[in-house]
Amino acid sequence: MSIPMILRCGLVLAAVSFCGQEGAAQRREPGDLSPLTETERIQHLLSRFAFGATKELIDEVRAKGIEAWFDEQLEGKASEGYELGERLRQLETWGLSAAELFAGYDPRNPGPTATPEERREYDRLRNMPRGDLLASIVYRAAASKNVVREVLVDFWRNHFNVDIGKANLRLWALPYERDVLRAHVCGDFADFLEAVAKHPAMLIYLDNALSRREPTKGELSAVREGARARSRSKERAEEAVEIAKQRGLNENYARELLELHTLGVDKGYTQRDVIEVAKALTGWTVNHDPKRGDIGFYYAADMHQRGEKVVLGQSIRPDKKNPLLEGEIVLRRLERHPQTADFIATKLCRHFVDDDPPARLVERVAATFRRTNGKLSEVYRAIALSPEFYDPKYYQSKFKRPFEFVMSAIRVTRAEILEPRAVLDTMALLQEPLYGQEDPTGYYDTAEAWNDPGVMAVRWQFAFKLAQGQIHGLRLPKDFFDGLHPRIPRVWKDQLARRVLPAGLGDRTSQTLDLMMRRYLEQNPEPKRDELAPRILGLLLGSPEFQRQ
Numbered sequence: 153m154s155i156p157m158i159l160r161c162g163l164v165l166a167a168v169s170f171c172g173q174e175g176a177a178q179r180r181e182p183g184d185l186s187p188l189t190e191t192e193r194i195q196h197l198l199s200r201f202a203f204g205a206t207k208e209l210i211d212e213v214r215a216k217g218i219e220a221w222f223d224e225q226l227e228g229k230a231s232e233g234y235e236l237g238e239r240l241r242q243l244e245t246w247g248l249s250a251a252e253l254f255a256g257y258d259p260r261n262p263g264p265t266a267t268p269e270e271r272r273e274y275d276r277l278r279n280m281p282r283g284d285l286l287a288s289i290v291y292r293a294a295a296s297k298n299v300v301r302e303v304l305v306d307f308w309r310n311h312f313n314v315d316i317g318k319a320n321l322r323l324w325a326l327p328y329e330r331d332v333l334r335a336h337v338c339g340d341f342a343d344f345l346e347a348v349a350k351h352p353a354m355l356i357y358l359d360n361a362l363s364r365r366e367p368t369k370g371e372l373s374a375v376r377e378g379a380r381a382r383s384r385s386k387e388r389a390e391e392a393v394e395i396a397k398q399r400g401l402n403e404n405y406a407r408e409l410l411e412l413h414t415l416g417v418d419k420g421y422t423q424r425d426v427i428e429v430a431k432a433l434t435g436w437t438v439n440h441d442p443k444r445g446d447i448g449f450y451y452a453a454d455m456h457q458r459g460e461k462v463v464l465g466q467s468i469r470p471d472k473k474n475p476l477l478e479g480e481i482v483l484r485r486l487e488r489h490p491q492t493a494d495f496i497a498t499k500l501c502r503h504f505v506d507d508d509p510p511a512r513l514v515e516r517v518a519a520t521f522r523r524t525n526g527k528l529s530e531v532y533r534a535i536a537l538s539p540e541f542y543d544p545k546y547y548q549s550k551f552k553r554p555f556e557f558v559m560s561a562i563r564v565t566r567a568e569i570l571e572p573r574a575v576l577d578t579m580a581l582l583q584e585p586l587y588g589q590e591d592p593t594g595y596y597d598t599a600e601a602w603n604d605p606g607v608m609a610v611r612w613q614f615a616f617k618l619a620q621g622q623i624h625g626l627r628l629p630k631d632f633f634d635g636l637h638p639r640i641p642r643v644w645k646d647q648l649a650r651r652v653l654p655a656g657l658g659d660r661t662s663q664t665l666d667l668m669m670r671r672y673l674e675q676n677p678e679p680k681r682d683e684l685a686p687r688i689l690g691l692l693l694g695s696p697e698f699q700r701q
Contacts, residue, residue: 254447294563648688
């Protein structure tokens, strides 16, 4: 069977997937609302709170029990493998502080007279922190034994999105991932929110580092006189004054703090609240100068907008001794607001349960958030151990985002990552580059955002190339196809399907595989395992069933 014919088969399966048709039914028939079996419950948990179910994970959860395994995962107590540890230890910049990153990996541009060697070293140093950060995400997602925490970090990475391409976030994003996202993923939401708000990555990304009180008349007069003295031009002096006026209050972070991080879009706040929050946060900036103190968050009192603020109908009186507290009061007020609990609960339930989550579960999860003062581990438990989570109508109801698809394919095949760039390039082709979303919304996690014919074709091509060993930097283990029947290739389909699709093989996919195998066997009476089996695997990884969670 020719490769173009296999490609056409794959695109047929991709078309079924993005159209959402039920022709590719799983072993559980559409409309079957009988309670999930214990095995199905385990598979369902792993499809949402891990990067897919594998035989090893299913056996592990069955042995420990769902609740005990989940609690162990939240605590991060699973012992990591030696190989992952070695990979992370080889990342030159992963453990460095922000000061060390700026000292060693923020080189001066060598200029147009630089030698090729100097230019290469300049590029190496500049790109190292970014490369190490992205590599660490790929390695952990692919191999970490604490897979639930990896999935949770992935969720919050989108919720508190920053774009690594802006300004010097190539240096700040690494400590942001390490010291904020990973450190707080199972902690208290209040601490998490404050850590995000005070981290240079967020302050720079949403421009709060530039936000300051409006200049006084005296300061504008000084700017005018200084510009006139330098240029002896009245027009230049007035231009300098206009520029100084524009260097005032910046509302970007204040707006996204309310709209995306806490309350939700248009949920009980006004434009006036956005302005008042922005005023409370003036002075929250970044120090890049080690002579002025520690590299990182810096409170500049001279940038702060003095005076009383009124946020969400409540006054915040000015604190002359420590005006930094005004911003912290805003964060606490938002964290405790009932709408924040509702918004976070809805977003988590949409991500882990269904694109249209059950209202009863959302209400219960929000109540848990309020009752525990935002203790996130309890919030996750309220979802994963709820009856609604295991409702049969939500079994295999969600569609994998590109990152979830790629990582589930790597995990289920036990593919070795020889070069992280192989995964990162694939993520770019699938339109979900890590730390590459310019919009502060982060990447969406509903089927509507990703069920696109063009992207589905790229998914199938990745699946086929991975199975065929045609992706430079990714390699299937040599023993992956061991255990297939040595003399009856027609059963390879079912044997591989049991490994790759724990939820079952649908009729449409089964028929497509049968067609491919029949044509191949007609042309190859004595089939080669290393030729036919990868083709079967590629179609399974590209199938509609594998795209579902």
